[in-house]
Amino acid sequence: MTGTLTLDSFAKINRSLLVRGKRPDGFHELDTLFSTIDLSDRLTFKKAGTTTLTCSDPALPVGPENLVVKAVRKLQELWGFAGGLEIHLEKRIPWGAGLGGGSSNAAVTLLASARIFSPSVSRESLHPVALELGSDVPFFLLGGSARGQGRGERLRPVASGPDEPLVLLIPPFRLSTPEVFRTLGAGPIQGTPGPTDLPDQNDLEVPAGKLKPEIHRYLRSLLDSKARQARMSGSGSCLFGIYGSPSEADEAARGLSELHPECRFAVTRTVGRTEYEARAVP
Numbered sequence: 001m002t003g004t005l006t007l008d009s010f011a012k013i014n015r016s017l018l019v020r021g022k023r024p025d026g027f028h029e030l031d032t033l034f035s036t037i038d039l040s041d042r043l044t045f046k047k048a049g050t051t052t053l054t055c056s057d058p059a060l061p062v063g064p065e066n067l068v069v070k071a072v073r074k075l076q077e078l079w080g081f082a083g084g085l086e087i088h089l090e091k092r093i094p095w096g097a098g099l100g101g102g103s104s105n106a107a108v109t110l111l112a113s114a115r116i117f118s119p120s121v122s123r124e125s126l127h128p129v130a131l132e133l134g135s136d137v138p139f140f141l142l143g144g145s146a147r148g149q150g151r152g153e154r155l156r157p158v159a160s161g162p163d164e165p166l167v168l169l170i171p172p173f174r175l176s177t178p179e180v181f182r183t184l185g186a187g188p189i190q191g192t193p194g195p196t197d198l199p200d201q202n203d204l205e206v207p208a209g210k211l212k213p214e215i216h217r218y219l220r221s222l223l224d225s226k227a228r229q230a231r232m233s234g235s236g237s238c239l240f241g242i243y244g245s246p247s248e249a250d251e252a253a254r255g256l257s258e259l260h261p262e263c264r265f266a267v268t269r270t271v272g273r274t275e276y277e278a279r280a281v282p
């Protein structure tokens with residue numbers, strides 16, 4: 001490849017998230033509905049002698065612990081290609097917020113590395129590597145809306161319909177995913193997942209609310225702002241409301257920012273698979 005490859009790396013929300021119990025391997029068995037949203041980081045890739053990562057946010061670690069660097073290294077171990085990638089990450093997705101920014105960056109890096117070093121490999125063959133990097137990474141190989149079971153990696157695409165307007169409420173604190181799952185204190189897995197639609201709930205809101213009681217207050221404010229649906233995304237701390245129109249979402253965001261000046265707000269929308277394929281997949 002000559003030149004650079006630039007791709008959008010989208011955030012996600014979990015429209016619903018059910019925790020079915022704790023598995024013997026320590027992970028939790030989930031049943032969730034993911035949707036990509038129009039909030040994205042930008043990743044630029046250039047072939048180089050070794051792999052390096054730079055980031056617009058100086059607070060984000062860019063060493064071997066970063067999922068972007070891990071993604072390239074894992075493929076290098078598997079495929080044994082020489083050289084590496086000079087990568088720049090323009091960070092816009094808040095992290096520690098349940099929006100999947102790091103997982104999305106990792107998936108886009110897998111797709112870009114495959115395009116650059118091994119163009120004939122299928123996207124499906126990247127799935128096991130994606131899961132080794134994190135539970136949410138496989139979803140970002142797909143994008144759009146998808147039901148995720150297991151750790152979230154058993155994915156079934158769901159027709160997304162028209163894009164839906166939404167408001168993100170980003171609290172002034174982060175939540176740690178392992179700590180939220182620990183606080184849930186789930187027992188062993190019960191029952192089998194039904195084929196029916198998922199109920200409108202996120203089982204991690206209760207433990208997140210134990211760690212940060214403001215979560216419940218913010219959810220009430222979103223519902224009072226006429227959101228059709230208001231939920232926490234993933235293990236938090238970000239919450240979202242879904243509205244009937246973009247102008248309702250704008251109006252809600254204005255009212256909410258007066259009520260909660262300590263939070264940040266973003267008006268955005270869901271992103272379907274066609275747009276995802278065009279902007280995030282090389």
Ligand code: C5P
Nearest residue numbers: 026027028030134135136151177178181
């Ligand atoms: O897979 P990922 O690295 O995103 O998971 C981070 C942590 O979140 C895990 O170490 C685990 O504590 C918790 N987790 C879980 N069950 C899942 C996903 C994550 O317990 N399905």
